[in-house]
Amino acid sequence: MTKPHLTPDPHFLSATAARAAMDSGRLDSETLLKACLTRISLRQPAVQAWEAVERQDSVQRAMALDKIARQSPLHGIPVGVKDLIETAALTTSYGSPIYRGHKPGKDAACVKALVANGAIVLGKTVTTEFAYFTPGPTTNPHGLDHTPGGSSSGSAAAVADGQVSIAIGTQTAGSVIRPAAFCGIVGYKGTSGWAPMDGIKPLSPTLDTLGFFARAVADLDLIRRAFGNKPIAGLAEAPSGPPPRIAFCRTAWWDRADEDTKRLFERVVVKLSKEGARIGQYDMPPEFEGLNDAQLAIMTKEAARGFVEERKFHAEKLSPQFRELLEKGDAIGIREETAAKALATKCRNLLSHAFRDFDLLLTPAAPGAAPKGLERTGDPVFNRAWTLLGNPCIALPAGKNADGLPLAVQLVGPSGEDAEMIRHAAWVEAALRD
Amino acid sequence: MTKPHLTPDPHFLSATAARAAMDSGRLDSETLLKACLTRISLRQPAVQAWEAVERQDSVQRAMALDKIARQSPLHGIPVGVKDLIETAALTTSYGSPIYRGHKPGKDAACVKALVANGAIVLGKTVTTEFAYFTPGPTTNPHGLDHTPGGSSSGSAAAVADGQVSIAIGTQTAGSVIRPAAFCGIVGYKGTSGWAPMDGIKPLSPTLDTLGFFARAVADLDLIRRAFGNKPIAGLAEAPSGPPPRIAFCRTAWWDRADEDTKRLFERVVVKLSKEGARIGQYDMPPEFEGLNDAQLAIMTKEAARGFVEERKFHAEKLSPQFRELLEKGDAIGIREETAAKALATKCRNLLSHAFRDFDLLLTPAAPGAAPKGLERTGDPVFNRAWTLLGNPCIALPAGKNADGLPLAVQLVGPSGEDAEMIRHAAWVEAALRD
Numbered sequence: 046m047t048k049p050h051l052t053p054d055p056h057f058l059s060a061t062a063a064r065a066a067m068d069s070g071r072l073d074s075e076t077l078l079k080a081c082l083t084r085i086s087l088r089q090p091a092v093q094a095w096e097a098v099e100r101q102d103s104v105q106r107a108m109a110l111d112k113i114a115r116q117s118p119l120h121g122i123p124v125g126v127k128d129l130i131e132t133a134a135l136t137t138s139y140g141s142p143i144y145r146g147h148k149p150g151k152d153a154a155c156v157k158a159l160v161a162n163g164a165i166v167l168g169k170t171v172t173t174e175f176a177y178f179t180p181g182p183t184t185n186p187h188g189l190d191h192t193p194g195g196s197s198s199g200s201a202a203a204v205a206d207g208q209v210s211i212a213i214g215t216q217t218a219g220s221v222i223r224p225a226a227f228c229g230i231v232g233y234k235g236t237s238g239w240a241p242m243d244g245i246k247p248l249s250p251t252l253d254t255l256g257f258f259a260r261a262v263a264d265l266d267l268i269r270r271a272f273g274n275k276p277i278a279g280l281a282e283a284p285s286g287p288p289p290r291i292a293f294c295r296t297a298w299w300d301r302a303d304e305d306t307k308r309l310f311e312r313v314v315v316k317l318s319k320e321g322a323r324i325g326q327y328d329m330p331p332e333f334e335g336l337n338d339a340q341l342a343i344m345t346k347e348a349a350r351g352f353v354e355e356r357k358f359h360a361e362k363l364s365p366q367f368r369e370l371l372e373k374g375d376a377i378g379i380r381e382e383t384a385a386k387a388l389a390t391k392c393r394n395l396l397s398h399a400f401r402d403f404d405l406l407l408t409p410a411a412p413g414a415a416p417k418g419l420e421r422t423g424d425p426v427f428n429r430a431w432t433l434l435g436n437p438c439i440a441l442p443a444g445k446n447a448d449g450l451p452l453a454v455q456l457v458g459p460s461g462e463d464a465e466m467i468r469h470a471a472w473v474e475a476a477l478r479d
Numbered sequence: 480m481t482k483p484h485l486t487p488d489p490h491f492l493s494a495t496a497a498r499a500a501m502d503s504g505r506l507d508s509e510t511l512l513k514a515c516l517t518r519i520s521l522r523q524p525a526v527q528a529w530e531a532v533e534r535q536d537s538v539q540r541a542m543a544l545d546k547i548a549r550q551s552p553l554h555g556i557p558v559g560v561k562d563l564i565e566t567a568a569l570t571t572s573y574g575s576p577i578y579r580g581h582k583p584g585k586d587a588a589c590v591k592a593l594v595a596n597g598a599i600v601l602g603k604t605v606t607t608e609f610a611y612f613t614p615g616p617t618t619n620p621h622g623l624d625h626t627p628g629g630s631s632s633g634s635a636a637a638v639a640d641g642q643v644s645i646a647i648g649t650q651t652a653g654s655v656i657r658p659a660a661f662c663g664i665v666g667y668k669g670t671s672g673w674a675p676m677d678g679i680k681p682l683s684p685t686l687d688t689l690g691f692f693a694r695a696v697a698d699l700d701l702i703r704r705a706f707g708n709k710p711i712a713g714l715a716e717a718p719s720g721p722p723p724r725i726a727f728c729r730t731a732w733w734d735r736a737d738e739d740t741k742r743l744f745e746r747v748v749v750k751l752s753k754e755g756a757r758i759g760q761y762d763m764p765p766e767f768e769g770l771n772d773a774q775l776a777i778m779t780k781e782a783a784r785g786f787v788e789e790r791k792f793h794a795e796k797l798s799p800q801f802r803e804l805l806e807k808g809d810a811i812g813i814r815e816e817t818a819a820k821a822l823a824t825k826c827r828n829l830l831s832h833a834f835r836d837f838d839l840l841l842t843p844a845a846p847g848a849a850p851k852g853l854e855r856t857g858d859p860v861f862n863r864a865w866t867l868l869g870n871p872c873i874a875l876p877a878g879k880n881a882d883g884l885p886l887a888v889q890l891v892g893p894s895g896e897d898a899e900m901i902r903h904a905a906w907v908e909a910a911l912r913d
Contacts, residue, residue: 158813238685238820241813243784250684251672273814350677379592379675380707386672390869390895397831435824461824 056080057207059261060122060268067121074107074121074165077210081123081167085208091189093182094203096128097135098168106165117163118270124159125203125212128169129176129196131244132156139246140172140181140196143359153244155213155255155272162271167209170199173422175352176215176248179364180422185227187450191415194224195422197258201228204258211264214256217248217344219411219428221256222455225440227415227423229451231259231474233268233467236460237435240272249347251386252340252432262439262471269463277464280471288476289404289469291317292327294457296408297334298426303413305446313407313443313454313477320476327406330395332388336430339385343433346382349374389433396434397459404469406457410440414450427455437463439470443477490514491641493695494556494702501555508541508555508599511644515557515601519642525623527616528637530562531569532602540599551597552704558593559637559646562603563610563630565678566590573680574606574615574630577793587678589647589689589706596705601643604633607856609786610649610682613798614856619661621884625849628658629856631692635662638692645698648690651682651778653845653862655690656889659874661849661857663885665693665908667702667901670894671869674706683781685820686774686866696873696905703897711898714905722910723838723903725751726761728891730842731768732860737847739880747841747877747888747911754910761840764829766822770864773819777867780816783808823867830868831893838903840891844874848884861889871897873904877911 052058052066055077066072085098103123110121131137131149138144152160160166171181173196183198185191186206193202197214201224204212214221216234225232234256247253257268266277293314299307318324349371355363356371363371409427416423431438439456446452456473458466486492486500489511500506519532537557544555565571565583572578586594594600605615607630617632619625620640627636631648635658638646648655650668659666667690674689681687691702700711727748733741752758783805789797790805797805843861850857865872873890880886890907892900 154813236821236824238817238824240817272817273812274817378707379588383672383674383706383708387670387895390670390672394831394834394893394895397828398835400828401832459828461821461828 051076054080054207056084058210059264060119060210060259061261061263063122063210064267067115073111075104075111077121078104078107078123078165078167081209084206088206088208092184092186092202092206094170094199094206094208096138096169096171096199099135099166102134103165103167110163110165118267119159120163122164122210123167124164125167125170125200125209126156127172127197127200127213127215129172129215129246130156130213132166132169135169137169140174140176141362143355143362149244151244154241156244158271164271170197170203170212172196173198174364174367175246176217176220177348177367177370178422179366180419184419185415187229188415188448190419191417191450192227192419192422194227194415196220197224197256198422200258201225201230201232204228204260205230211268212258214258215245216254216256216428216432217252218340218432219425221258222428222438222440223411223423223425225258226410226453226455227451229442229453231262231264231442232440233257233259233265234432234438235463236437239463247351249344251343251347254432262441262467262474265467274464277468280468286468288321288323289472290323290325290402291405291407292325292403294327294329294406294408296427296430297329298337301412301424301426302409305452306409306413309443309452309454310409317473317476320479322476325403327399327403332395333392333430335388336392336433337426339388340429340433342377342381342385345370345374346377393434393460396436400459404458405466405473408455408457410453410455414446414448414452431457436460437466439466441470441474441477485510488514488641490518492644493698494553494644494693495695495697497556497644498554498701501549507545509538509545511555512538512541512557512599512601515643518640522640522642526618526620526636526640528604528633528640528642530572530603530605530633533569533600536568537599537601544597544599552701553593554597556598556645557601557643558598559601559604559634559643560590561606561631561634561647561649563606563649563680564590564647566600566603569603571603574608574610575796577789577796583678585678588675590678592705598705604637604646606630607632608798608801609680610651610654611782611801611804612856613800614853618853619849621663622849622882624853625851625884626661626853626856628661628849630654631658631690632856634692635659635664635666638662638694639664645702646692648692649679650688650690650862650866651686652774652866653859655692656862656872656874657845657857657859659692660844660887660889661885663876663887665696665698665876666874667691667693667699668866668872669897670871673897681785683778685777685781688866696875696901696908699901708898711902714902720902722755722757723906724757724759724836725839725841726759726837728761728763728840728842730861730864731763732771735846735858735860736843739886740843740847743877743886743888744843751907751910754913756910759837761833761837766829767826767864769822770826770867771860773822774863774867776811776815776819779804779808780811827868827894830870834893838892839900839907842889842891844887844889848880848882848886865891870894871900873900875904875908875911
C-alpha cells in the first residue's frame with residue numbers, strides 16, 4: 046500500500062510541521078530520516094557539516110518509533126549533536142585531534158533528554174576546536190566560500206541545508222546565535238542554567254550554555270518540553286495575545302555593525318511597529334560597555350584553568366590560537382576575574398529592572414552577514430554580553446543581503462522567562478514573515 | 480628594649496583593631512601570632528578547632544613581616560583556613576579519611592590572595608566531611624557540649640575563641656552564616672562568584688561560595704581588599720551617611736524559629752528603629768517557598784555528579800549520611816534540577832526588584848542558639864534560599880540566650896552590592912552594640 050499525499054521534501058520541514066504531517070498520516074519518521082540521509086549524502090562533500098553519521102541505527106530507530114504511538118514531543122524527529130557533546134554510540138572528538146576516536150561511553154544529559162523524548166540522533170556535527178575559534182571544514186550552505194559561523198558550525202549548517210530537523214549547539218561567547226544568523230535559521234540560547242551540561246566538554250563553566258538550531262520558533266517549544274518544561278499554549282497556530290513591547294537596543298557596539306545590518310534594523314523597526322508592536326528604545330547604561338571585556342576575561346581565565354591535561358601532555362596538538370588563549374588566561378589575575386563577575390552581577394540587576402518596561406530587546410545578532418573565507422568564524426561582538434548576563438536569546442532570520450546571504454535579528458528576553466520570550470518571538474517571526 | 484603600652488590579649492582583637500595597634504606601635508605581628516599560638520595550645524584540647532597548626536613557619540613569617548613596611552590590608556594578620564581549601568605547606572583532608580595526609584601541592588586561589596596581601600596562614604581548621612553534615616570534633620567555645628555549627632566548624636570556633644583573627648569558610652547551604660551565629664561572631668558570605676573557588680573541593684559548584692569569619696564588620700573590608708576591591712570609605716570610624724532602609728523578613732520558615740529568636744527580632748526591630756533606621760517589612764512572594772527545596776535538589780544532584788571517584792573507590796570511607804546524599808542525588812532527574820534553577824532565576828528577578836525599596840533585609844541567621852550535642856551541626860533552614868539566590872549575607876551577633884549561648888541576626892543585601900551592604904551592616908553593628 047502506498048502512502049497518499051506524501052509530504053514533499055520533508056527534510057526541509059520544521060520539526061513542528063514534520064510532527065503535524067506525521068499526526069495526519071502524510072509522513073512517517075522512516076521517510077523523514079531517509080530524506081535527511083539522502084540530503085546528507087548529496088551535500089556532505091560541499092557543506093561538510095558532519096563528523097559522523099549514524100545511518101543504520103537511526104533508520105532502525107525511526108522504523109521502531111513508527112510502530113508505536115506518538116506521545117513524546119520529539120517523537121521520530123532527527124537531531125544533530127555538536128561533537129563537543131558526548132554520545133554513547135558515536136565518537137566525540139570535541140573538535141580536537143587530541144580526542145580523535147574518543148569514546149566517552151555514555152550520552153550527555155541533554156542527549157539523554159532528547160532521546161527519552163523520542164528524538165533520533167542522526168550524527169555528530171562539526172565543532173570548532175573545543176568550541177573556541179579554530180574552525181573545522183564546514184561551509185555556509187548559502188555561500189560555500191563563506192563561514193557558517195562557529196563554534197556550532199556543523200549544527201547550524203546542517204539544519205539550514207535540510208540535512209536534519211534540529212541540532213544541538215552550545216554558546217560561550219556567540220556560538221549559537223552567530224551561526225544561526227549566518228545560516229539563516231532560528232537559534233536559541235536559553236537562560237543560563239536552563240539545561241544540564243553534564244557530558245559536554247567545558248570551555249568556560251560560568252558561561253557555557255546549551256542552545257538549539259531549528260527552522261521555526263515553535264520548534265523551541267518541542268525542544269524545551271523534552272527538558273521537562275510545560276507546553277507553551279497556542280504557539281504552533283497563529284500567535285495570540287497582545288503584541289510584545291519591544292525595545293530596540295543598538296548596544297555599545299553599534300559602530301561595529303555594517304551598513305546592511307543598520308539598514309535592516311530601520312526596516313524591521315518600521316515593520317514590527319506597523320504590525321502593532323509597541324517599539325521603544327533601550328540605551329545600554331554605561332556600565333554595560335565593560336561586559337564584552339568581562340566575558341572575554343572570564344572565558345579566557347576559565348579555559349586556562351580547565352585545559353591543564355591537554356596542555357601538559359598534548360600541547361603540540363593544540364592550535365596556536367587555542368594555545369594563545371590558554372596563555373592569556375594564565376596572565377589574568379584574580380582581581381580582573383572577580384571584577385568581571387561583579388560587573389556582570391551589577392548589570393544583571395540593571396537589566397532586570399529595565400525589563401519591567403518591555404518584553405523583548407531587539408538587537409543585532411552579528412555585525413553583518415557571514416564573512417567570506419573559512420579560516421575565521423566571525424565576530425561574537427553582539428553576543429558576548431548577553432551570554433555573560435545569562436539572558437535567553439533567539440536569532441531570527443530577517444531577509445538576505447545583496448549577495449543572497451542571510452541577515453538576522455537577535456531577541457533578548459528577561460532571565461528565566463524563556464517560555465514567555467518564545468511566545469513573543471513567535472509573534473515577531475510571524476510579523477517579519479508577512 | 481621593651482615595647483611600651485603593649486596591647487593586652489591581642490588575640491581577641493578584631494583584625495582592624497590589631498592593624499591599628501600595629502600602626503601605632505603598640506603591637507607587632509610576632510606578638511599577635513604568639514598570643515594566638517598560646518591560646519591554641521591552651522584551648523585546642525577543649526575546642527578542637529584545628530586539623531593542623533603551622534607553628535614555626537608562621538612565627539618566622541610574622542617576624543619577617545614586622546621588619547618591612549605595612550602596606551597590604553592584612554599585613555601580619557593570622558588567618559585560619561578551612562581544611563576544605565588546599566594549601567601548599569599543610570595537608571588538606573577535606574574532612575574525609577579518604578584524603579588523610581593529602582598534599583595537593585599548591586595554595587588555593589583565595590589563600591594566595593590573602594598571603595599576597597600580608598596574611599599569615601596559621602593552620603587548617605576542622606571542616607565537616609566534604610563540607611556536608613557529618614561533623615568533626617570541634618565544640619562551641621560558648622558551651623562545649625553544643626555544636627559550633629558547620630560545615631566551617633573550626634574556622635568559626637577558632638575566631639570566636641580568640642585563637643586566630645580571621646578565618647576562611649565556604650557556604651553551600653548555611654556553612655558560614657550558621658556557625659558564625661552559633662559562635663557569636665561576624666560571618667560573611669559574598670555575592671555568588673565574588674571570590675575565586677580554585678583549589679577548593681567542590682560540593683555543589685553552582686552553590687559553593689567563599690566566606691569569612693571575623694570579630695568586626697570592618698574586617699570584611701580588609702578581607703575584600705585582598706581580593707582586589709576598593710576600600711570602603713570611613714568604615715573603621717563611626718559609620719557615616721543616612722541610616723539604612725531595612726526590611727524585616729520573617730521568610731516562609733518563620734515557624735521554624737524558636738521563641739528566643741522571635742523575641743530577639745522584636746527587640747532588634749525596636750532598637751534599630753530607635754537608632755534611626757527606616758524599618759519596613761518584606762513578605763516573601765509565594766514562589767520563594769520552593770527555594771529551600773530547590774537548593775537541596777541542586778546541591779544533592781551536583782554532589783552526586785562530583786563525587787564519582789570517591790564513591791567508586793572509597794565508598795567504605797564515606798559516612799552513611801554522605802553516601803545517602805549521593806544516592807539521593809542519583810535519583811534526582813533533569814526536570815527537577817532545571818526546574819530548581821528556573822525557580823531561582825525567577826526569584827532573583829523578584830528580589831532584585833524588591834531591593835529598589837530598601838538597602839538590607841533583616842532575617843534570622845538560624846532557628847535559635849547552637850543546639851546541644853556534637854553529632855549534628857544545626858539546621859540551615861534560614862540560609863538555603865539566600866545561598867541559592869546568591870545574595871551577600873552577613874551574620875551579626877545580637878546578645879545571648881538564658882544559657883549564655885550567642886544569638887544572631889542575618890542581613891541580606893542586593894547581589895553585587897557587597898561593599899554598600901558592608902557599610903550598612905557596620906551601621907547595624909554599631910546600633911546593636913550601643
